[in-house]
Amino acid sequence: MAAVKSHEEHAVIVETGHYALVLALALAIVQGLAPLVGAIRRDGELMAMAQPAAVMQFLLVAFSFGALTYSYVTSDFSVTNVFENSHSLKPLIYKISGVWGNHEGSMLLWVLILAAFGATVALFSRGMPDDLRALVLAVQSWIAAAFLLFVLLTSNPFARLDPAPIDGRDLNPLLQDPGLAIHPPLLYIGYVGFSITFSFALAALISGRIDAAWARYIRPWTLGAWVFLTLGIAMGSYWAYYTLGWGGFWFWDPVENASLLPWLAGTALLHSAAVMEKRDALKIWTIFLAILAFSLSLLGTFLVRSGVLTSVHSFASDPQRGIFILAILVFFIGGSLALFAFRASALKPGGIFAPVSREGALVLNNLLLTTSCATVFIGTLYPLALEAVTGEKISVGAPFFNLTFGPLFIPILLAMPIGQMLAWKRGDLLGAAQRLVLATALGVVGTLVLYALRGGDVVPAVLAGLAIYLTIGSFVEIAGRLSGAPSASAVLARALGLPRSAWGAAFAHAGVGLTLFGLAATGWGVERIVSVKPGEAVSAGPYEVVIMSIAPREGPNYNELVAHTQIREGGRVIAEIDPSRRSFTTRTMVRTEAGIVTLGLGQVYMNIADVRVDGAIDLRLYWKPYVALIWIGALVMALGGLLSMSDRRLRIGIAKRAAAHVQTAAAE
């Protein structure tokens, strides 16, 4: 890969990147076959081919991705993809994020992350049985081969233009945004992270060997994928919130649902894998969930990337890409489920357990999560199926999901703290309930106080009370362990001594509580649509909003009209915001930039809906109390996942160290 730039005037980085991608495909084919044969024949040499191949594959795809990025940064418009999605005047950060701000580049990013996961398994899996690792890397390589083929044949980012245009067509202004610069990578790391658990599941089915150790190997991957998916969904929702200008953050849009589906399945997987690891039970179910989580990730990719969502008809008239992804979908989902049906019976069944126990509670969690996942699935795909069959366009919106998803999720929320209180093997339901008395009481008091203070509908207050119970209840188990310590330093010592996974569970569950509180609080928000001129003031909840000036301003590749605004409380200026309306010259598109200021946990949100001839502007103005908790909750959930990942037993090389420990113990 060196010696590329020897002639400065004839540099061929782009084409070298193109070739690297082709080479990665060839390598993926070999990596998909040799280690598989090796694992079946128990041939150590063939199995060992997987590791260097996986690392090499990552290097090739990374080089290729780097070459595409290079062509974006240098505005090389001889690359069709750069011409279509970039512009010489675009700020550097959006030149870079433009790489994945389009179909071809985002699929290349998908493959890059896939290869990165494969290389990580190859490099950091010393403590894993050789045959399991070889099989995992082989399956991972099948996925890579399918997607590389897709990229090269239908969505090649390295297609060239001759003669090269002198400037590009710019990136869709909606995507020229820091939020969208990081949202796709986060989401893709989440999606693609489940490819590893999928590969582990298939490896288990092929080898017929599955045990509690298997559940431990997949745990860091599941947790990692889950953390990134959580962050990716939160980021996407915040982006929609501040970009689309309606103050909404979740629209039950198919694209959003496509990311929620693997999240729900992944959450279920996380919990069932915990049961499997501790109790050697739920094996077959865990395998199924691992297949399901990645299948839903693939489905999400298909929905977003095939164009089937924009219109079933546009999909049908230009079906090449869609058909290709559909074929990938059918091959991997169908193939894995067939393998599952064929081999699941060969797996040794696990233990049985009592219904009232930690594992029993986790089974309940699994049932409710998969059912709610099915609900979202139906709500998302039914309209598509109907349109394809009858041509009738219906939209399944928020009311459907609120009525079906809501009732399924409330029992999960209620049961979450109780499940945490139950012991493994045999739980004491009454005892658990008793220890939650305080949290329950605070929840009820919270409901009454908030209802008395805020008035209005009763639902927000009840949900907020549930959120309080959930957030506090998440920490009751840990509080119980710390209480009774004689001194503050003893409390600290005990806190540090607790397994990180216990802290992780507490934080992740509390994060759900915080998000729920933020969601409940939307019921207390204020929304106004007003027409204002400079110097005029309007009220938004407890604050006064004063328009100081409305003036044009010039950006690098846009012109904008800015409404400079002060937020005052009791006559005192506490914040200033600049909502604006941007016109992008190249794409002749307009995008509004909401002005948002966070005050406490609430936000004042302002968007210029329209500009009038007489110089007045129509403002969409919101006061949203506690709204920041929605995303803070997601961050806390992710933090919980990370804490759990850092648990001692999951650290890389643990098996090796444990073995060494045993040897020294034996020597003594």
Place this chain on the structure above:
Amino acid sequence: MIWASFAFMTGAVVLAVLWPLGRARASSVRAPDVAFYHSQLEEIQRDLSLGLLTPEDAEAAKTEAGRRLLQNADGGETKSGSRTAVRLAAVFALVVIPAFSLSLYSRIGSPDAPDLPLQARAAEREGNAELMSAIGKIEQHLAANPDDGRGWEIIGPVYMKLGRYEEAARAFANASRVLGDSAERLVAQGESLVYAAQERVTPEAAELFEKALELREGNPVAYFYLALAREQMGDRDGALDAFSNLARGTPPDAPWQAAVRARIVALGGRIEAIESVQNAIPSEQQAMIRAMVDQLAGKLEQNGQDAEGWARLIRSYTVLRAQDLAKAALGKARAALAKDADGLKRINTLADELGLKG
């Protein structure tokens, strides 16, 4: 130079794959299981000290973990591979990786295209700056004199070339507004709209193409986009017919032939059928066209409620310079469409256009 670096990369990849082969590898698959068992025992002890497990349950859990370890004891050892399997894998990697990559890349790659960063294109950029200032001047002029049809007509293609398709469409529309409709202007406007819509023939564009065809029979560009519109609406057979007609009815060296043939192939049609027509001597070609027209006439004899069909027939006769037949068809059409006011109107307009009386 580029091939040398490709060869180098390919070599590195093949080496990476072959590297583990031939290194003796005999290890126990079971070591990790044992290690896992011990870490599990530690964990049970920890859960016990935290009160997550009762002493009896902890004892039971330990027994269970031990039983699991024994259960998995059939794992067995790996062996160093058989020489044939390893040799086979080596040959496979050595052959498949270079052969596959080089043949695929030579199909889809552009090895002769060097990088073209904007910085290296100073001269072009200067030219571009000049062009931009010239465009600016014309734009100012047109803003002041919006009725300068020639000006609009000059700037339209410039916009097209720069990829500013919406503006191009607007320029052509203005040109038509001032100078009146012409087939060329309508087609240019329609084409700009198609490009602006990511190469989809929008209804608005289709209307322009139809209008252009009314003004000038057989404008190949308009005909092409209308065929594409059919394809995009899912009418594969109709599109295939239309593309085939276009391929047959225009000279084989016409600039659009390649695009048309690509569509025909994409729709599953056969090129040979077209070529046999194009290679035929003109009189034979005439005869073939005649046969097709006769077929259409026969169809209309049986079912006359088809204004579109009649219009096509009358046009075809005119194109074949068979004025008498055209007039006769016109009479028949009027009789057949007596009850169809719209159809009748369409036929009469056509007759006016073609200068047919009677």
